[in-house]
Amino acid sequence: xxxxxxIVAAGLSKRMGEGxxxxxxxxxxxxxxxxxxxxxxxxETSLNIIVVIPPASIPTWQELCKAHNFNIPHQLxxxxxxxxxxxxxxxxxxxxxxxxxxxxxxxxxxxxxxxxLEGFELAARTGTAIxxxxxxxxxxxxxxxxxxxxxxxxxxxxxxxxxxxxxxIKQAYDAQDFMNFTDDAQLIERSGLPLSLYDGNLGNIKVTxxxxxxxxxxxxxxxxxxxx
Amino acid sequence: xxxxxxIVAAGLSKRMGEGxxxxxxxxxxxxxxxxxxxxxxxxETSLNIIVVIPPASIPTWQELCKAHNFNIPHQLxxxxxxxxxxxxxxxxxxxxxxxxxxxxxxxxxxxxxxxxLEGFELAARTGTAIxxxxxxxxxxxxxxxxxxxxxxxxxxxxxxxxxxxxxxIKQAYDAQDFMNFTDDAQLIERSGLPLSLYDGNLGNIKVTxxxxxxxxxxxxxxxxxxxx
Numbered sequence: 001x002x003x004x005x006x007i008v009a010a011g012l013s014k015r016m017g018e019g020x021x022x023x024x025x026x027x028x029x030x031x032x033x034x035x036x037x038x039x040x041x042x043x044e045t046s047l048n049i050i051v052v053i054p055p056a057s058i059p060t061w062q063e064l065c066k067a068h069n070f071n072i073p074h075q076l077x078x079x080x081x082x083x084x085x086x087x088x089x090x091x092x093x094x095x096x097x098x099x100x101x102x103x104x105x106x107x108x109x110x111x112x113x114x115x116x117l118e119g120f121e122l123a124a125r126t127g128t129a130i131x132x133x134x135x136x137x138x139x140x141x142x143x144x145x146x147x148x149x150x151x152x153x154x155x156x157x158x159x160x161x162x163x164x165x166x167x168x169i170k171q172a173y174d175a176q177d178f179m180n181f182t183d184d185a186q187l188i189e190r191s192g193l194p195l196s197l198y199d200g201n202l203g204n205i206k207v208t209x210x211x212x213x214x215x216x217x218x219x220x221x222x223x224x225x226x227x228x
Numbered sequence: 229x230x231x232x233x234x235i236v237a238a239g240l241s242k243r244m245g246e247g248x249x250x251x252x253x254x255x256x257x258x259x260x261x262x263x264x265x266x267x268x269x270x271x272e273t274s275l276n277i278i279v280v281i282p283p284a285s286i287p288t289w290q291e292l293c294k295a296h297n298f299n300i301p302h303q304l305x306x307x308x309x310x311x312x313x314x315x316x317x318x319x320x321x322x323x324x325x326x327x328x329x330x331x332x333x334x335x336x337x338x339x340x341x342x343x344x345l346e347g348f349e350l351a352a353r354t355g356t357a358i359x360x361x362x363x364x365x366x367x368x369x370x371x372x373x374x375x376x377x378x379x380x381x382x383x384x385x386x387x388x389x390x391x392x393x394x395x396x397i398k399q400a401y402d403a404q405d406f407m408n409f410t411d412d413a414q415l416i417e418r419s420g421l422p423l424s425l426y427d428g429n430l431g432n433i434k435v436t437x438x439x440x441x442x443x444x445x446x447x448x449x450x451x452x453x454x455x456x
Contacts, residue, residue: 132368136436137385138411140360140425147384147425149414150369155378157365183366186377197368197375203439208364211431214450215443222442 002099003120004048005040005161006090009033009106010079022207023053023106024060028220030068032207033061035109035220040102041072043116049074050093051106052086084179084187091170100124101169102161103184107207110219115201116161122196123163130185131200132156158185159200168193230327231348232276233268233389234318237261237334238307240282250435251281251334252288256448258296260435261289263337263448268330269300271344277302278321279334280314312407312415319398328352329397330389331412335435338447343429344389350424351391358413359428360384386413387428396421 009023023033033051040047053061055078064070077093079086087103094101100123104111115131122129135157139150162184169184172191181187185195207216237251251261261279268275281289283306292298305321307314315331322329328351332339343359350357363385367378390412397412400419409415413423435444 135363135385136434137361137387138413140384140386140413141378142360142382142384142425147423149411149417150378150383154370155383156368156370156375157363158368159365183377185366185368189377195375197370202437206364209430211447214446218442218446219439 001124002048002096003044003046004050004094004096004099004101004166006050006052006087006101006103007033007036007040007074007106008052008079008083008086008090008103009036010052010054010086011083011107021054021057022213024057024064025213027109027213027217028224030070031064032109032213032216033106034064034068034070034072036104036106036111037072037074039109039111040104040116043113048094050077050090051075052077052079052090053106054079082179084173084181087184088173088178091173094166097167097170099166100163101166102163103169104161105206108160108204109207109216111161111204112201115159115204118198119161119163122198123165126196127165127168127193128185128188128196129163130195130197131159131161131204132197133159133200133202133204136202156197157200158183159204159206164188229352230276230324231272231274232278232322232324232327232329232394234278234280234315234329234331235261235264235268235302235334236280236307236311236314236318236331237264238280238282238314239311239335249282249285250441252285252292253441255337255441255445256452258298259292260337260441260444261334262292262296262298262300264332264334264339265300265302267337267339268332268344271341276322278305278318279303280305280307280318281334282307310407312401312409315412316401316406319401322394325395325398327394328391329394330391331397332389333434336388336432337435337444339389339432340429343387343432346426347389347391350426351393354424355393355396355421356413356416356424357391358423358425359387359389359432360425361387361428361430361432364430384425385428386411387432387434392416
């Protein structure tokens with residue numbers, strides 16, 4: 001089966017403060033988004049890589065690719081006003097009606113080979129593959145009346161890449177309400193389909209805060225040292 | 229009101245693999261536990277610091293203190309077989325029946341001044357102060373029948389220091405079942421008392437994995453640079 005990955009990097013990084021959108025911040029020698037793309041390319045060069053970025057950022061991205069001699073083939077797609085629209089645009093760029101697609105956050109540059117391969121394999125067998133990890137902090141459910149403890153061992157944090165059979169995820173995105181979902185797994189579930197969970201990796205963080213950016217940089221530098 | 233902090237560092241670091249218990253691992257120039265103690269001492273030198281470690285580690289700790297010229301005053305208390313027993317031993321070392329106590333994980337060396345001070349102030353007013361943070365990943369509740377999405381915005385991850393009025397937490401620990409709780413907030417709640425939540429800090433992580441140890445080291449080095 002043909003394999004695609006849609007890397008969603010169309011956010012405007014409101015939580016990171018002003019300045020360059022975080023996916024273009026240079027860490028460990030190149031923009032974060034290039035590390036994310038390279039992580040997928042390193043696993044499988046025959047992968048079809050689709051990168052979704054804000055329409056206004058396309059010229060910037062093209063200049064960055066030249067400046068960094070970044071030549072991993074990828075198809076650029078314009079993002080929409082929310083993550084849901086951006087993923088839908090990415091899916092629309094895939095003409096195939098068969099195959100597998102991994103949908104991945106551009107802000108998770110530390111994704112590793114095992115998660116990527118296991119995701120494609122599990123989705124080929126079951127239709128879906130959702131990586132998740134155990135949390136290390138205690139949890140509470142908070143509402144307007146107060147809060148109550150949640151059993152930590154029963155709660156999993158969901159990561160990406162989330163991998164799906166193409167017809168299944170395309171059909172789910174044809175539903176009217178995709179714009180209300182920030183998580184593809186939930187959208188699939190809403191369509192009445194079961195989800196296959198598998199072990200993610202605590203290190204596969206979504207870079208959201210300035211401290212996480214520092215962490216990602218250090219880890220990428222360590223990876224570079226190991227591979228050089 | 230007199231202020232105490234109980235720093236619980238009596239775990240055996242099963243998740244970190246073999247070798248030195250993580251609280252004694254040297255990062256950014258000294259054992260992690262010394263960074264944690266120093267973070268509290270830096271906020272308020274009149275704080276009474278109680279440190280709970282495994283009984284078998286007491287000679288090691290004393291040697292480490294000499295080797296690192298570590299002279300922040302603290303009272304050593306022997307830990308028990310679970311976190312609950314260790315906290316109870318720490319509370320038993322406080323003769324005062326009035327005052328405030330912060331209970332903190334030794335493996336959270338990145339705790340900051342704002343969290344510590346706000347915790348004492350909130351607990352003085354309301355009896356309890358529990359720092360918590362929003363999660364950045366999507367969440368699922370998993371049971372034997374499958375899994376379902378949890379509304380991420382309603383779930384908070386609980387951190388430490390958790391701060392309490394002394395008589396309140398002592399009474400809660402006199403309950404028979406303290407040994408079943410890994411979280412002091414839950415024990416207080418079980419006693420029928422309300423909890424005051426306040427904003428923690430995503431950077432105040434509990435160091436559990438080798439990658440988190442690397443992260444903590446980097447952040448502590450950055451702090452040292454800023455303060456020197």
